[in-house]
Amino acid sequence: MKVLVQTLSYRPNNFLKDIEGVEYVIASTDEEAIRVAADIDATINICSATFIEAAPKLRWIQMLSTGVNGVPFDLLRERGIALTNAGAYGPNMADHTMAFMLMLSRQIPQILRRQAKERWLKKDTPIPDPGELDGQTLLIIGLGGIGLETAKRAAAFGMRIIATRRHVDRPAPDYVHELHPIEALGDLLPRANWINVSVPYTADTADLIGDREFDLMRDGVHMLCLARGGIINTDALLRALDSGKVAGAGLDVTDPEPLPDDHPLWDYPNVIITPHSSGQSEAAHRRLGELVADNAQRFLLRQPLRNIVDLELRY
């Protein structure tokens, strides 16, 4: 089969090299992709509507991200094209989430900012008293693979883990202390010291967290999001930071993204922003490459693919 990729310099794509029956075609732009579209059976991370319409033989698209917002779902459904996503980012994104939580709890961003001016902090420097995670409640909204890895880590700090997910009837490991449907969100928000927004970005989850939800939270709550910008409404978050409702936030994704240089979010000492880098890690690239190679072999053998995206639910 012919697999269209954007580049061979991205390490996960290289895992396809050794698979008998796979032939690479490289297209670094959409125009190049459309030029070679006629023969293509599958693509890695190439999913524009114009390309898909030019590719009559296309049967499978493997995305290299977990979030797949922006894919032309209706067109894929109409054409019967399978869409698979990444699902290899659990350990590194859970590590990144815990980094945010511990930095915020231990007041480290505030300390580092002050050090830029006065180095070793003077005894009377009013840095708020650092905290500890033991005994605090973490709400994970959207318990998927990444959320489960986060829950496992957070529970070892003595946190109570409450979560929402679509299938509340499926069993959960013992470090998830409570599992609820998303409809219970209004009851769960007031209970959490920490809230990790981990749902996929869809029409249903855009602005999931807005003024009304912040109102329900307890004063001094901490917000985390590594999923997609726009699930938390940015203006509502700014208001909740200004009022003191939100004591701190860790964001690997923003809306807009990239966050403009003059955006007010940059100025909060209690907000940590990383540039959508939580998915990166050498081990994640290896896991992703193994998934891509495994799926390619399954495709050749007409076996069920792993990490299939539901084209109705769009995640």
Added chain:
Amino acid sequence: MKVLVQTLSYRPNNFLKDIEGVEYVIASTDEEAIRVAADIDATINICSATFIEAAPKLRWIQMLSTGVNGVPFDLLRERGIALTNAGAYGPNMADHTMAFMLMLSRQIPQILRRQAKERWLKKDTPIPDPGELDGQTLLIIGLGGIGLETAKRAAAFGMRIIATRRHVDRPAPDYVHELHPIEALGDLLPRANWINVSVPYTADTADLIGDREFDLMRDGVHMLCLARGGIINTDALLRALDSGKVAGAGLDVTDPEPLPDDHPLWDYPNVIITPHSSGQSEAAHRRLGELVADNAQRFLLRQPLRNIVDLELRY
């Protein structure tokens, strides 16, 4: 009994208030302490030799820190005065240690420094690929109460925990995967990706980690110390950072301390320094207050005190 304290504004001391039979005496300076020394039975955190020599009735000193270097041990032994230390800092110091590890692993200090100049990092910005803790080996040198809390957390990230401690024959929890005597250090240093130096500061442990020990470590090791400055030799650490042997360090203690404004350690983007703040947390103050109150009651009832410091071993 009369208990001498430096201040009542420090929260843990307040836990003594409700104990029948305890009378507070406040002395904010050593001169004041010596003036009232004749009647004092016990002190909180007051331990100068000049005071002790002026206090004939003194029988117990409760320190509010875990490390007790600087106490006149010989004088206490000669006089038969009991010394107890804090031992209330496990959860918050373990959190602080994990904050250092995750920040270093996820390249967050480097990202924050760059953001000060260019905000959202450009795609071609050469930040090294962030890592993950899963599968890495953590060596804890000196497995005490803080080290055990750290081990519990680190194991949930998929780390392998190897440790040294004085009593290797006593049982350890299953998240400590190997336990060795300190004599095995030379064999353990080459195996670790992360090294947490957690021994008390004594004549035996000053400069425990110097050029010879750094030579034994693997390239790219990460160093952590929240115990006391001077256990890691600062000049040797600077050499190991310059050579690339040490890929990053998280230090809550330094030598000298406070670290002078013009000290070279401030300039490394891969070194995180916090101002001896890992011991702080509201919950730790509560635990410490409960310990102080419990020990005061034990002292009144002539029961064995908790957290007794061995005056020979000096920790």
